[in-house]
Amino acid sequence: MCKAGRPDMKPAYPQAGSYPQFADLVDTERSQVDRKVFHDEAIYQAELRQIFGRAWLFLAHESQIPGAGDFVRTKMGEDDVIVVRQRDGKIGAFLNSCPHRGNRVCMVDAGKKARGFICNYHGWSFGIDGRLVGTDGKVYDTDPDFEKHAITLTPVAQVASYKGLVFGTFDPNAPSLADWFGPFTWYLDVMLDNDPEGTEFIGGCIRSEIECNWKFPAENFVGDILHAYWTHQSGAQAILGGGVDLGPQYDERAFQASIYGHGIETNLDKTGNTKTLGYPELVDYVFSQYDKAKDRLGETRARMVGAISSCTVFPNFSFLPGQATFRVWQPKGPNKIELYTWTLVNKSMPEHIKELYRRGTMMTFSPGGVFEMDDGENWEYCTKANEGWVTRHQPLHYALGISSKIDAPDLPGHIHRGSLNDANQRYFYTRWAEFMRFDNWSDLMTAETAPPAKAAPGVAAE
Amino acid sequence: MSLTRLCALADLGPDKITRVEVEGRSPVALALADGGAVAFDDTCPHADESLSQGWVEDGRIVCAVHFAEFEIGSGKAHNAPIGCGRLRFYPTEIRDGAVHADLAD
Numbered sequence A: 001m002c003k004a005g006r007p008d009m010k011p012a013y014p015q016a017g018s019y020p021q022f023a024d025l026v027d028t029e030r031s032q033v034d035r036k037v038f039h040d041e042a043i044y045q046a047e048l049r050q051i052f053g054r055a056w057l058f059l060a061h062e063s064q065i066p067g068a069g070d071f072v073r074t075k076m077g078e079d080d081v082i083v084v085r086q087r088d089g090k091i092g093a094f095l096n097s098c099p100h101r102g103n104r105v106c107m108v109d110a111g112k113k114a115r116g117f118i119c120n121y122h123g124w125s126f127g128i129d130g131r132l133v134g135t136d137g138k139v140y141d142t143d144p145d146f147e148k149h150a151i152t153l154t155p156v157a158q159v160a161s162y163k164g165l166v167f168g169t170f171d172p173n174a175p176s177l178a179d180w181f182g183p184f185t186w187y188l189d190v191m192l193d194n195d196p197e198g199t200e201f202i203g204g205c206i207r208s209e210i211e212c213n214w215k216f217p218a219e220n221f222v223g224d225i226l227h228a229y230w231t232h233q234s235g236a237q238a239i240l241g242g243g244v245d246l247g248p249q250y251d252e253r254a255f256q257a258s259i260y261g262h263g264i265e266t267n268l269d270k271t272g273n274t275k276t277l278g279y280p281e282l283v284d285y286v287f288s289q290y291d292k293a294k295d296r297l298g299e300t301r302a303r304m305v306g307a308i309s310s311c312t313v314f315p316n317f318s319f320l321p322g323q324a325t326f327r328v329w330q331p332k333g334p335n336k337i338e339l340y341t342w343t344l345v346n347k348s349m350p351e352h353i354k355e356l357y358r359r360g361t362m363m364t365f366s367p368g369g370v371f372e373m374d375d376g377e378n379w380e381y382c383t384k385a386n387e388g389w390v391t392r393h394q395p396l397h398y399a400l401g402i403s404s405k406i407d408a409p410d411l412p413g414h415i416h417r418g419s420l421n422d423a424n425q426r427y428f429y430t431r432w433a434e435f436m437r438f439d440n441w442s443d444l445m446t447a448e449t450a451p452p453a454k455a456a457p458g459v460a461a462e
Numbered sequence B: 001m002s003l004t005r006l007c008a009l010a011d012l013g014p015d016k017i018t019r020v021e022v023e024g025r026s027p028v029a030l031a032l033a034d035g036g037a038v039a040f041d042d043t044c045p046h047a048d049e050s051l052s053q054g055w056v057e058d059g060r061i062v063c064a065v066h067f068a069e070f071e072i073g074s075g076k077a078h079n080a081p082i083g084c085g086r087l088r089f090y091p092t093e094i095r096d097g098a099v100h101a102d103l104a105d
């Protein structure tokens, strides 16, 4: 340091490594997952590097930041980022950390029409494009060695949108967002493209903390509808006046689909999820839109729009079609998450329908919501109990439906019959293990979780 | 009054501020506003940063560094950090497609 040479201020994107010893904790032969993955600090640090340092992570909905300078703050793994609309209409994302001493440059959660971000410590000032525009001309500009143009907030390496949803990755070598999803977009479109005018988030972001490992909620949404029968029984009775019943619609007209660890479980009952929001008017509305959705998406997907269904986009972005709650399980150490939730609606919906969705999601899936509380308690005890010294050596069972895989040429991805199944959770952990094992994208994109080739996945088959 | 030629009118663009070095004095900034060219000190009265990094918005010049806003014409400062003075504007004239300004004290 005392040699005092010029600094190299280029943004740095950390490289991935390989952790076969952690990958082996997922035993695909026996459909088992080692309990260590839920509490071990070294594994958690490896997740930050291997998964959150590379994966495309959900940042925002375009509707949150319509105009130049509009921004939201969020997390990518444990890194704080600012997502901001540029003057040319594109979306940029930057680490919320000043390259001088590291202080955050943005303190608020969201705002409109920002002109830039000024660091509170020594006043360095950054444009909405992340570039250092000034310090205090009276000091730095008199230093002949100061290279202002070389300094910038670290840009998130790639930012891209899919039908209104904005994602970012810290890996400059990550495949495009479209490749990252692969044919999984066919399922995302159930929510994102059932109406020509597209979607928006309404009512802001609700944040809360749950003392659980981030993978419990992610695996729950990727394919665990089984728990609803037991966990949500009393809540459902209170709202619906009757219990959750596991009738034939979970078996005959239901499936799980998985692609690159992203997964959706669904039945085809049209409005099962929407019903649990507690407003008959919403159920009528979803029925009234069915024919229109069917023209756009075909019968199978139109039936999914309000159905009992849940989805996780690997690693930690989840939503419930029908209930319209979208969320990110932000990791905060191995045994804590911060949960960010939003409500997604079609732009074309009448205002009072949007309002019912907003209230419905608040009453069910928010810190004060009936179902969120049901789930959160279970995930907290799963996390804590798994930590016991002897307990952590015991096997866990992920084997429901191991022989239920079907070809289903009309449905993209790995398909299992019936939504009461651990299949998507097995694929989720297989994907997790692939991220632990592989240090490069060509292995990651051709591994076991990659979608099987199908003649014409999608609409043609309807 | 004595006019100084600053640059070709064609060099100015909407939504940008152009900085011009002038022999023997501090740089001058030019912008398109009110259907013509306006000239003012490029050096922000707050902390000496260049206003050419800023932009024009709703009849004001906005400094990109700490976001002080200066009314075009009067130079009165709004939303400015403490101690920020008024911005000085200069009368302009277009001759032969070039922007000239009276930079006399």
Ligand code: FES
Residues within 6 Å of the ligand: A098, A099, A100, A101, A102, A103, A119, A120, A121, A122, A123, A124
């Ligand atoms: S830490 Fe940001 S200006 Fe010093």
Ligand code: FES
Residues within 6 Å of the ligand: A134, B044, B045, B046, B047, B048, B049, B063, B064, B065, B066, B067, B068, B081
């Ligand atoms: S330098 Fe212009 S507002 Fe501070």
Ligand SMILES: [Fe+2]
Residues within 6 Å of the ligand: A227, A228, A231, A232, A371, A375
């Ligand atoms: Fe649940």
